[in-house]
Amino acid sequence: MSTVEIIELAKTYGQTEALAPTSLMVEEGEFFSLLGPSGCGKTTTLRMIAGFVPPSNGIIKIGGTDVTFLPPERRGIGIVFQNYAIFPHMNVFDNIAFGLQMRKVEKSEIRRRVAAALEQVGLAGYDARYQRELSGGEQQRVALARVLITEPGILLLDEPLSALDKKLREEMKYWIKELQSELKITTLYVTHDQGEALTMSDRIAVMNKGHVAQIGEPNEIYERPSSRFVTEFIGESNILEVSVTGMADGICDLALGDQKAAARAASTLSVGDSAALVLRPEQVLLADEAEAASGDDLCRLTGIVLDHTYQGAFVRYRLDVSGQTLIAEVANRVDRDVVPDGATVPLAWRAKGAGLLAE
Amino acid sequence: MTAALDTQPYTDSFGRRLRVFLGGSRVYWLVLPAFAFFLIFFVVPVMSLFLISIDRPVAGVVDPQWDFTAKNFVRFFTRATYYEAAIRSIGLASLVALVTLAIGYPLAYMIAKTENPGRNTFYMILVLCAMQLDMVIRLYGLMVLMGDNGLINRSLIDAGWISDPLPLMYNFTGVVVGLVQFTLPFMVLSLIGIIRSIHPSLEEAARSLGATRNVAFWKIIFPLSMPGILAGSLLVFAISISSYVVPALMGGWKVVVMPIHIYQQIAEMGKWQFGAAIAVVLFATSVIAVVIYQRYAAVTAGGRT
Numbered sequence: 001m002s003t004v005e006i007i008e009l010a011k012t013y014g015q016t017e018a019l020a021p022t023s024l025m026v027e028e029g030e031f032f033s034l035l036g037p038s039g040c041g042k043t044t045t046l047r048m049i050a051g052f053v054p055p056s057n058g059i060i061k062i063g064g065t066d067v068t069f070l071p072p073e074r075r076g077i078g079i080v081f082q083n084y085a086i087f088p089h090m091n092v093f094d095n096i097a098f099g100l101q102m103r104k105v106e107k108s109e110i111r112r113r114v115a116a117a118l119e120q121v122g123l124a125g126y127d128a129r130y131q132r133e134l135s136g137g138e139q140q141r142v143a144l145a146r147v148l149i150t151e152p153g154i155l156l157l158d159e160p161l162s163a164l165d166k167k168l169r170e171e172m173k174y175w176i177k178e179l180q181s182e183l184k185i186t187t188l189y190v191t192h193d194q195g196e197a198l199t200m201s202d203r204i205a206v207m208n209k210g211h212v213a214q215i216g217e218p219n220e221i222y223e224r225p226s227s228r229f230v231t232e233f234i235g236e237s238n239i240l241e242v243s244v245t246g247m248a249d250g251i252c253d254l255a256l257g258d259q260k261a262a263a264r265a266a267s268t269l270s271v272g273d274s275a276a277l278v279l280r281p282e283q284v285l286l287a288d289e290a291e292a293a294s295g296d297d298l299c300r301l302t303g304i305v306l307d308h309t310y311q312g313a314f315v316r317y318r319l320d321v322s323g324q325t326l327i328a329e330v331a332n333r334v335d336r337d338v339v340p341d342g343a344t345v346p347l348a349w350r351a352k353g354a355g356l357l358a359e
Numbered sequence: 360m361t362a363a364l365d366t367q368p369y370t371d372s373f374g375r376r377l378r379v380f381l382g383g384s385r386v387y388w389l390v391l392p393a394f395a396f397f398l399i400f401f402v403v404p405v406m407s408l409f410l411i412s413i414d415r416p417v418a419g420v421v422d423p424q425w426d427f428t429a430k431n432f433v434r435f436f437t438r439a440t441y442y443e444a445a446i447r448s449i450g451l452a453s454l455v456a457l458v459t460l461a462i463g464y465p466l467a468y469m470i471a472k473t474e475n476p477g478r479n480t481f482y483m484i485l486v487l488c489a490m491q492l493d494m495v496i497r498l499y500g501l502m503v504l505m506g507d508n509g510l511i512n513r514s515l516i517d518a519g520w521i522s523d524p525l526p527l528m529y530n531f532t533g534v535v536v537g538l539v540q541f542t543l544p545f546m547v548l549s550l551i552g553i554i555r556s557i558h559p560s561l562e563e564a565a566r567s568l569g570a571t572r573n574v575a576f577w578k579i580i581f582p583l584s585m586p587g588i589l590a591g592s593l594l595v596f597a598i599s600i601s602s603y604v605v606p607a608l609m610g611g612w613k614v615v616v617m618p619i620h621i622y623q624q625i626a627e628m629g630k631w632q633f634g635a636a637i638a639v640v641l642f643a644t645s646v647i648a649v650v651i652y653q654r655y656a657a658v659t660a661g662g663r664t
Contacts, residue, residue: 051566071571072566072567078568079567082560083558085563087565087579088561089583098578099569102568102569143564146564146568147567150568
């Protein structure tokens, strides 16, 4: 198990900057995700760490050793690709044995370890199958077994779930996470799917246009996004125009049109500034629930229901609050009536549950 | 699928059965012109050639006499000059296929791996360019280069490295060079597509698992290009074994291969029946080569089809 450290790592293709100089450190045994839209530089970063793409600048260290100029085969990495890259001309046994054969491990030992690896990924008895006889999920397991058998210092996963259907994706998500925490292997996971990143990661680096926008634990990223990009990329958010009217005890008093609101203070703001209020739809309390809530950080407003949609587990309302649209998602309970369209309703949220971004 | 086809009643119309035969396409009639052309201008003449190959040999007579005999084939396999020509033909075509593969693979690999679209097009044009000129013209070009008074021999003699011209033409070497020159684009084109279709992540996976660039090539890329290698060498083999113009011009009728015999028997001696028999042997050789290759391809392709 190793750490991964990149220092001022950068990549430019001609005029295009695929990755701006970036430094980050992945701790031993950590599950670290690079999350971002396509073209954000996450895959380039992974490929530079793997040794497939030479960096334009910077240093890559794996387990404290500078590997910047080492070829991929000498970096002690394991990588699982989006398409799994199962060798189509070899059967499952030969695929998994490949890494050990490269290391000149004895034949009987290879047989023993491949059997153990197949057992570990739940594919015992699949030895003689070929890639075309495997489902997506099985190929994924073979790809993982093939990598893990070589006991790599770090595991690199390049969008490994994106080719699977939704149900299998959910299943594999937990399975991979379980396997990872069991083996305590340092893992770098590249994805554009925020759900995967939030569920699996110890920490996430959200990337945009070749820059790291924010690094933090999943709850930090979700609850306290540091920029408009992260706010909009992770989950759904209301972003409302407000102006700062007062600040006390880490809470900002705000004016939202002609109503008063509140949110967590942001150090970069001062009284009189205009700002963007960030509020997750599930943080909004509506109608009875808003009236019943109490607490000194609660801010109460009123809004008019524009329309609502039934989503099963919750009801989603579109509200007009002093001329701005606010989305609220209210958990669907048997004793809770749907607020009719056009009704004026009290609403509330806790200042701790809302963030501010400087405009 | 097969079960479903088996249940088709035999009372099906011809059109319906043809449709099933052609893969169940509803627009099967679109292939009919090509089918008819192929039938009239390829199958019928070849069949009639095969027919007269087992006909009684009479010089100057083309029409079938319906007097069947194995005489022509017996003659072919009992006279050294003929069966040696067959062996020579096979050897020549195999050698050409091998040489073309050896020099064509690196070229195809480089073109396949070129990502810059402009440069890629340029390489492709260079390859295709070689196919644009008429073969006879290209072979005369080769003669200018390789003849006793050609560029190569003249410069070597002028440089004082040799005193007598090297025998580059009107021999086996000349024919091999001519055929390699002619067939190289076919080999390269067969290989480019296959090499390009090998996903780069396969090589990268091998590298990450501890294979050096070299090992990754021989363990992954090369075996996976086998279908292209087989298709390319088969194509080159078939072109080479049936080539008449190249052995005639570059070999100066001294490298006697099967097509030369066919030409001589038919055009010079009027022995149509015997010429046809040689043609049948030539055709059979090619078909056998295809079958052997197919068998071999199935093995190397590992479970792929």
